[in-house]
Amino acid sequence: MSERANAMPYDLSAWLPPAAQQGSLRGVVVLDITRVVAGPFCSMILADLGATVIKIEHPDEPDYTRDFPPLLENSTGGSFSAFFAQYNRNKLAMTLNVATPEGKEVLRSLVQKANVLVENFRAGTMDKLGLGYEDLKAINPSLVYTALSGYGQTGPYRRRPAYDNSAQATGGLWSMNGEPGQAPLRVGTIIGDLSATLYGVIGTLSALRHAERTGEGQLVDISQQDSVLSLTETAVVSYTVEGKVAEPLGNQHPFVRPYELYPCKDGFVFFGGYTDKFWRISCELFGEPELADDPGIDSMAKRFDPVTYEKLVRPILVRWFADRTKNELESMAGDAVPLSAIKNIAEVVTDPQIAARDMIVDVDYPDYGPLRMVGSPIKMGKTPPQARGLAPEIGEHTAVVLKALAGLSDVDVAELKRKKVIR
Structure with missing residues (x-):
């Protein structure tokens, strides 16, 4: 009983x-x-x-x-x-x-x-x-x-x-x-x-x-x-307005860049610093402030371009993150820009914010x-x-x-x- x-x-x-x-x-x-x-x-x-x-x-x-x-x-x-x-x-x-x-x-x-x-x-x-x-x-x-x-x-x-x-x-x-x-x-x-x-x-x-x-x-x-x-977010209006049928995009956003998963030393992080403000802060945090004024990527519109993103922006982020751990990246930039470790459930259960x-x-x-x-x-x-x-x-x-x-x-x-x- x-x-x-x-x-x-x-x-x-x-x-x-x-x-x-x-x-x-x-x-x-x-x-x-x-x-x-x-x-x-x-x-x-x-x-x-x-x-x-x-x-x-x-x-x-x-x-x-x-x-x-x-x-x-x-x-x-x-x-x-x-x-x-x-x-x-x-x-x-x-x-x-x-x-x-x-x-x-x-x-x-x-x-x-x-x-x-x-x-x-x-x-x-x-x-x-x-x-x-x-x-x-x-x-x-x-x-x-x-x-x-x-x-x-x-x-x-x-x-x-x-x-x-x-x-x-x-x-x-x-x-x-x-x-x-x-x-x-x-x-x-x-x-x-x-x-x-x-x-x-x-x-x-x-x-x-x-x-x-x-x-x-x-x-x-x-x-x-x-x-x-x-x-399904904007899938319906994208179809009804522009005739676009949503397809798999993997970890990328349909039009916002950078805004996806990136590899680091011990796993992956999400980085979403796509606005001019967050992009400038990120360039300063990672020791390359001059990139914020690079004429090829100095605006959201330029960074949103798929070719520009793959050719110029993504390689920068891969370079910034490759030799740092998830914890190091979060400690370094997590309070200033949208950067989050991609955590498995074991890590989530012991996460201090979750607690x-x-x-x-x-x-x-x-x-x-x-x-x-x-x-x-x-x-x-x-x-x-x-x-x-x-x-x-x-x-x-x-x-x-x-x-x-x-x-x-x-x-x-x-x-x-x-x-x-x-x-």
């Missing part, structure tokens, strides 16, 4: 970490019917901000990221997914089979007391169950119903299955990433999921503000494809030990988000939630368990 089971029964806030109870979303109840990343990450951000998030999982098919590596292991052979922990902290957990008549009825009871429901099924799935937005709005008109999916709730692709790669492919980003003249490369993280997450949070909070002011809920419809498209911003947090998991994970990038003066909460075990709070929100008795809970509606 978890130590959290010693909290007062029937009071859901008592089951949250004390710090989380003071968040700006305190009192907001979120039903989280999601799995993998986009949905769980969305509801986790709300949980970090103080919402009471109830993760609802199928009793026989819980979120399969519970088995994703890396795994925390204990002395008795048990394991707990650090992947799952990072995206499900600060949540309560219950099991419920919403495909059964009893499960549907329970969910409807929970919806009556909830402010937000988040789901990430394919469009139409919840409607087929009789649990779509229109169905639940009739029960709770102020409900904010956030649906995250591959292609959104409308349009010819709405019923297509999708993963992150689907969004990168159909949103245009994949075609733009990689080296010139080579096959496109996917972005090296699940940017389709993560961008949909962030838009999901923004949409949810906006709709929640409207609901609090008017009593009127709404559907928040987030598409991964839409989200990726919004990250100062509390972006790597330590969480002690009972029976498993400490887990270091990503903190919250949201910094707030009065109600800061809390990133040090635990992720729940499967169905850890089922009985508590059913009693507190659905008004069920111990006998009712036992009967649902007997019927395998809950675990």
Whole structure:
């Protein structure tokens, strides 16, 4: 039994970490019917901000990221997914089979007391169950119903299955990433999921503000494809205005130079001193102030020219950086011009700026030990988000939630368990 089971029964806030109870979303109840990343990450951000998030999982098919590596292991052979922990902290957990008549009825009871429901099924799935937005709005008109999916709730692709790669492919980003003249490369993280997450949070909070002011809920419809498209910078207007189709550029910017990766003694750095101001400062820092007035490269327009850049500017930067380490270059110029070491994750985890911003947090998991994970990038003066909460075990709070929100008795809970509606 978890130590959290010693909290007062029937009071859901008592089951949250004390710090989380003071968040700006305190009192907001979120039903989280999601799995993998986009949905769980969305509801986790709300949980970090103080919402009471109830993760609802199928009793026989819980979120399969519970088995994703890396795994925390204990002395008795048990394991707990650090992947799952990072995206499900600060949540309560219950099991419920919403495909059964009893499960549907329970969910409807929970919806009556909830402010937000988040789901990430394919469009139409919840409607087929009789649990779509229109169905639940009739029960709770102020409900904010956030649906995250591959292609959104409308349009010819709405019923297509999708993963992150689907969004990168159909949103245009994949075609733009990689080296010139080579096959496109996917972005090296699940940017389709993560961008949909962030838009999901923004949409949810906006709709929640409207609901609090008017009593009127709404559907928040987030598409991964839409989200990726919004990250393609100037690709759309470059095409619609000039007919240019964005192609892979490697580490270069489409028109700003110098603004890319450069080799140094022990790796690579990013240098973006393309303005006249930063270029002049850089020339002084690296002991060649006369280059700032060189008539061939003395303006941004000249340095932006691809031929001039490759022939005159890039060789200067390669010369400046080649015999210096990343740390030396950052110490020498990082405070004066945009120059940053390109760091691997091991270096990022121990970075002093990351530490100062509390972006790597330590969480002690009972029976498993400490887990270091990503903190919250949201910094707030009065109600800061809390990133040090635990992720729940499967169905850890089922009985508590059913009693507190659905008004069920111990006998009712036992009967649902007997019927395998809950675990």
